[in-house]
Amino acid sequence: MTQTATRQHWMAVLARASRCEIEALLAQAGPQPEHEVLKAPETGTVMVEGRAGGAGRRFNLGEATVTRCVVRLGGGRMGFSYALGRDAGKARLAAITDALLQDESEAGPLRQGVGALAEKQQAARELASRKAAATKVDFFTLVRGG
Amino acid sequence: MYVAVKGGEAAILATHDLVAEARRGDESVPEIAVAQIREQMGLACGRVMNEGSLYDPDLAALALKQAQGDAIEAAFLMRAYRTTLPRFGSSEPLDTAKMAIRRRVSATYKDLPGGQVLGPTYDYTHRLFDFALMDEAAPGEVQARPAAQPLDASMPRVPDILGAEGLMEEEAPPEGDPRPFDLTREPVSFPAERDVRLQAMARGDEGFLLGLGYSVQRGFGNSHPFVGEVRVGEVCVEFVPEELGFAVDLGEITLTECQMVNQFAGSKDVPPQFTRGYGLSFGHSERKAMSMSLVDRALKAREFGEAATYPAQQDEFVLYHSDNVEAAGFVEHLKLPHYVDFQGELELIRRIRRERQERQDKHADQANEALPEAAE
Amino acid sequence: MATNETLLGAGFSDPVFQSQTAFRALLAALSEPGQARELAIAVAPPAGLEPASALALLTLADYETPIWLPAALRDGPAGAWLRFHCGAALVEDPARAAFAVIDGAALEPKLAAFNSGDDQFPDRSTTVIVQCAALTGGEVVTLEGPGIAGTCEIAPSGLRPGFWAELAANAALYPCGVDLILSQGARLIGLPRSTQILETR
Numbered sequence: 001m002t003q004t005a006t007r008q009h010w011m012a013v014l015a016r017a018s019r020c021e022i023e024a025l026l027a028q029a030g031p032q033p034e035h036e037v038l039k040a041p042e043t044g045t046v047m048v049e050g051r052a053g054g055a056g057r058r059f060n061l062g063e064a065t066v067t068r069c070v071v072r073l074g075g076g077r078m079g080f081s082y083a084l085g086r087d088a089g090k091a092r093l094a095a096i097t098d099a100l101l102q103d104e105s106e107a108g109p110l111r112q113g114v115g116a117l118a119e120k121q122q123a124a125r126e127l128a129s130r131k132a133a134a135t136k137v138d139f140f141t142l143v144r145g146g
Numbered sequence: 147m148y149v150a151v152k153g154g155e156a157a158i159l160a161t162h163d164l165v166a167e168a169r170r171g172d173e174s175v176p177e178i179a180v181a182q183i184r185e186q187m188g189l190a191c192g193r194v195m196n197e198g199s200l201y202d203p204d205l206a207a208l209a210l211k212q213a214q215g216d217a218i219e220a221a222f223l224m225r226a227y228r229t230t231l232p233r234f235g236s237s238e239p240l241d242t243a244k245m246a247i248r249r250r251v252s253a254t255y256k257d258l259p260g261g262q263v264l265g266p267t268y269d270y271t272h273r274l275f276d277f278a279l280m281d282e283a284a285p286g287e288v289q290a291r292p293a294a295q296p297l298d299a300s301m302p303r304v305p306d307i308l309g310a311e312g313l314m315e316e317e318a319p320p321e322g323d324p325r326p327f328d329l330t331r332e333p334v335s336f337p338a339e340r341d342v343r344l345q346a347m348a349r350g351d352e353g354f355l356l357g358l359g360y361s362v363q364r365g366f367g368n369s370h371p372f373v374g375e376v377r378v379g380e381v382c383v384e385f386v387p388e389e390l391g392f393a394v395d396l397g398e399i400t401l402t403e404c405q406m407v408n409q410f411a412g413s414k415d416v417p418p419q420f421t422r423g424y425g426l427s428f429g430h431s432e433r434k435a436m437s438m439s440l441v442d443r444a445l446k447a448r449e450f451g452e453a454a455t456y457p458a459q460q461d462e463f464v465l466y467h468s469d470n471v472e473a474a475g476f477v478e479h480l481k482l483p484h485y486v487d488f489q490g491e492l493e494l495i496r497r498i499r500r501e502r503q504e505r506q507d508k509h510a511d512q513a514n515e516a517l518p519e520a521a522e
Numbered sequence: 523m524a525t526n527e528t529l530l531g532a533g534f535s536d537p538v539f540q541s542q543t544a545f546r547a548l549l550a551a552l553s554e555p556g557q558a559r560e561l562a563i564a565v566a567p568p569a570g571l572e573p574a575s576a577l578a579l580l581t582l583a584d585y586e587t588p589i590w591l592p593a594a595l596r597d598g599p600a601g602a603w604l605r606f607h608c609g610a611a612l613v614e615d616p617a618r619a620a621f622a623v624i625d626g627a628a629l630e631p632k633l634a635a636f637n638s639g640d641d642q643f644p645d646r647s648t649t650v651i652v653q654c655a656a657l658t659g660g661e662v663v664t665l666e667g668p669g670i671a672g673t674c675e676i677a678p679s680g681l682r683p684g685f686w687a688e689l690a691a692n693a694a695l696y697p698c699g700v701d702l703i704l705s706q707g708a709r710l711i712g713l714p715r716s717t718q719i720l721e722t723r
Contacts, residue, residue: 004392012382012395038532038606044232046385046396048201049239049326050348050426052340052442053317053405054303058239058326059341061348061426064201064383066234066396070606078530080390082234084383084397086202125246130292132248132379135264139256234609235585331586388585389606 010101010114011094015083016121019090025113026097035096038078039070041088069095077102169214183207192400192429193217197470198224199330199349201399201428218351218470225471236325238384238393242377242403242426243306247297249378249430252304254407260301265378266430304375305405305422315410315421338461343445347438348427350468356433358458359440366456367444374407374422378430402431406439413451421450530599531566533580533607544581551712552701556665556674558657558709568599574705575623575651576603582649583608583621590619590636590648592628619648626654626681626704633688636700644697647715654706655680664720665713667693673720676711678704690719 001009014022026032045063052059068082069091079099081091101110170177184191184207191206198209198221205227209220249265252258264270308314326341334342347355362369380398387394404425412418423443425435444458457463467473534540540563551559567576570592583589588611589604596612604610613619616635624631639647654660660679663686666672692699692715699715 008392008395012397015395015397038530042232044234045200045228046234046383047236047328048383048399049237050242050344051239051317051319052344053305053422053424054242054403055306055319056317056424057319057340058323059344059348060236060326060328060330061240061345062196062199062201062428063228063233064237064396064399065205065231066385068234068387072530080387080394082385082387082394082396084201084399086204126296127292128248129246129296130294131290132263132265133293133295133297134291135249135266136293136297137262137264139262233585388609388611389602 007098007102009118010111011081011098013114013118013121014081014094014097017090017094017117019087019093021117022090022093022097025110025117026093026100028113029100029109033096033100034074035071035079035099037069037092038072039068041067041069041091043067043086043088067091071095071099073099075103169212178211180204180207180211183210189430190215190217192427192431193352193434194220194224195428196431196434197221197349197351198228200224200228203429218474222471222474234387235385237396238386240381240383240401240426242381242401243303244300245377245379245381245401245403246398247301247377247379250301250375251373252375253373254375255304255307258302258304258307260298263297267432301377303377303403303405305407305420308374308407308420313419314407315419317422317424334465336462336465337448338465340442340446343461343465344424344426344438344442346465346468347425347441350438351470351473352431352434352437354468354470354473355437355441358444358464359437361456362440362444362458367458368452368456369440369444370409371423371440371443372407373436374405376402376404376432376436378402378432400429402427402429402435404432404435404439406436406443408443410450416450421446530603530606531568533565533603534563541581544577548578548581548703548710548712551703551710552669552714553712554669555667555712555714555717556670556676558676558711561708561710568603570595570598570600571603571623572653572705573708574710575653575703577708578651578703578705578710579604579610579621579623580607583610585609585611587620588613588618590614590616590622592623592625595623616648620646621649621651623651623653626652626678626685629682633692633700633702638692638695638698638700640698644699647698647700649701649703651703651705652681654678654704657704657706657709657711661686661722663722665717666720667714667717669714670717676704678706678711686719686722689713693718 044066046066047063048061049058050061051057064084065086066082066084067086067088071079071092073079077099079095079097081094081098083091083094097110101114104110184203187210190210191203194206194209194217195201195203197217198206205224206220209223212223213219247263249267250260250263252262305314309316326345327339329342329345361367363371379401381401382398383396384393385396386392406423408421408423410419410421421443423439425438425442427434427438441458441464445461445464447454447459454460544561544563547559547561551557561574561577563577565573565576565580567573579589583604590613591601595601601612605612616622616631617637619636622636633650636648636650637646639645656679658677658679660677660681662675662677664673664675696715701715702713704711704713
């Protein structure tokens with residue numbers, strides 16, 4: 001994965017994590033670092049676009065609430081967080097985590113923690129899919145005549 | 147005509163207290179929590195998110211609690227709250243082909259790649275009361291049993307299968323893939339383009355669209371629809387913040403998508419083929435998505451050179467009347483004081499009646515005067 | 523991006539009240555053309571943006587309003603600062619810009635290169651912020667039009683030759699045409715398209 005793709009991955013994992021999960025993740029990495037809040041947690045919206053027929057002309061489906069936050073660590077590294085919902089506390093913690101992750105090696109505790117969260121999220125998705133799969137129709141055809 | 151009239155403040159404040167009491171109901175019954183509404187009234191929350199045009203299940207639940215379950219009032223709360231928020235931008239267009247499927251059925255193909263997945267549907271329930279639900283003390287078994295294997299990671303959208311054979315009207319973005327029109331920012335003009343129609347219907351009243359969709363089926367719209375596919379599940383929302391320059395996955399939202407397939411006899415320029423109607427909505431809201439797709443097809447009448455004879459085919463009629471917050475506002479404003487207006491009408495009616503009476507009296511007098519002469 | 527990160531200056535410290543204050547000042551500047559207004563709000567604008575220009579954009583620009591900047595500003599800290607604080611896209615084509623910042627002394631782009639709106643939507647024209655050497659001490663220009671009691675005079679300095687002729691041509695497009703904000707330091711002067719240039723000396 002490229003550097004950006006790796007970062008996109010952890011941002012996606014953090015967006016799906018709860019505030020408590022991110023709090024626990026950060027706690028593993030030691031005391032919370034000093035940081036400056038460049039954009040205080042702010043709730044706004046993103047207009048969600050669909051496509052007619054799934055693949056055609058773009059249209060506006062409706063908005064979704066989104067909360068964002070940008071912090072800067074003592075060393076100058078900036079961390080961003082953008083996620084659905086209105087949790088300001090989560091946004092700040094996720095932005096700090098994003099900043100720390102950018103300077104951490106792959107074996108670092110935050111990377112490991114993000115990996116564990118990703119696995120947990122994947123397991124939940126798979127369980128939901130298996131429950132849906134239990135409702136999949138098994139057709140059997142009655143052969144008539146010769 | 148509106149004239150500011152002072153007074154009534156105390157009465158109005160008292161209504162706030164009374165409404166709070168009515169909302170709470172019998173205090174010996176435990177108060178309902180917002181999280182309970184979100185988790186246990188999810189379909190109602192979906193409707194409020196659609197008509198409030200804002201995806202936020204917690205807020206939808208709060209709106210329902212505050213509005214005592216009145217869906218339109220709740221949608222109004224969502225719309226009002228939305229106006230207080232800054233907009234960060236527009237998402238990347240959703241890719242429903244990558245939906246994490248919970249339900250996916252087709253009425254056109256029995257055997258389709260990925261299969262028919264019934265999901266959490268009321269379609270096969272008996273409409274008989276489950277009185278066990280009244281006994282909250284005895285929790286039943288509510289864990290669904292999973293299958294051994296998950297569903298296919300991605301499932302093709304059914305119309306795309308017909309599309310591959312060239313039998314289906316093509317859905318491709320217009321030249322340059324333009325940014326869609328936003329009717330919350332700019333005034334709508336008619337005839338309205340497809341992006342405007344779809345946005346208006348996505349936030350439109352479910353009941354209104356259901357009625358229109360039904361009218362199309364019953365012969366007020368020349369339609370022979372099949373459900374090509376209905377799918378329900380979770381889709382990622384991606385957004386590119388200007389300052390980052392790459393797409394950020396914001397999380398997942400639940401969506402319902404309906405692709406309606408319709409016959410089309412063809413025209414001078416287009417060979418006979420299937421045409422489509424499209425519906426997309428927040429949450430699990432099949433009836434909404436299906437109704438939207440029926441009306442979407444009906445509104446394409448102009449594009450196919452069909453006569454737009456029926457209400458569901460007329461964009462101005464559909465778009466101007468589908469928004470229930472606007473409609474409720476205009477209908478319900480009739481409750482507000484129109485004292486001066488009405489006083490004027492009252493004066494007018496009295497005057498007309500007086501003049502009519504005078505005319506009649508005059509005619510009678512003339513007739514009486516004329517009578518003796520006539521007798522001669 | 524990492525090189526810009528440590529340099530990025532702060533925007534509004536109190537977005538609600540500061541943007542409202544700045545908005546009132548901009549509104550006053552455009553409704554009373556020729557009267558200089560002061561935007562006394564502390565921000566840390568990037569190199570190349572006058573504080574008044576930076577405040578105007580912080581207040582007015584967002585993701586729906588593309589901004590045109592001279593290439594040197596666009597590719598430097600000013601571009602990064604506007605992307606970050608306004609979420610605005612930076613465009614290369616002046617005709618696509620909702621807002622633009624130009625150096626008053628630079629010969630290009632001409633005012634006519636920006637979007638002057640169309641008959642149906644004259645409001646969609648570009649608002650051009652012209653950064654001046656000073657708002658006084660230059661050629662004296664007499665103005666007339668809505669929002670001006672009789673006539674008034676301004677004398678901004680450091681403007682390119684032929685600037686006032688361009689502005690007169692812009693006013694002739696009314697109701698189309700661009701709106702101008704002259705800025706220097708914390709001060710600005712509004713020159714909407716409705717303002718007529720009577721004479722220059």
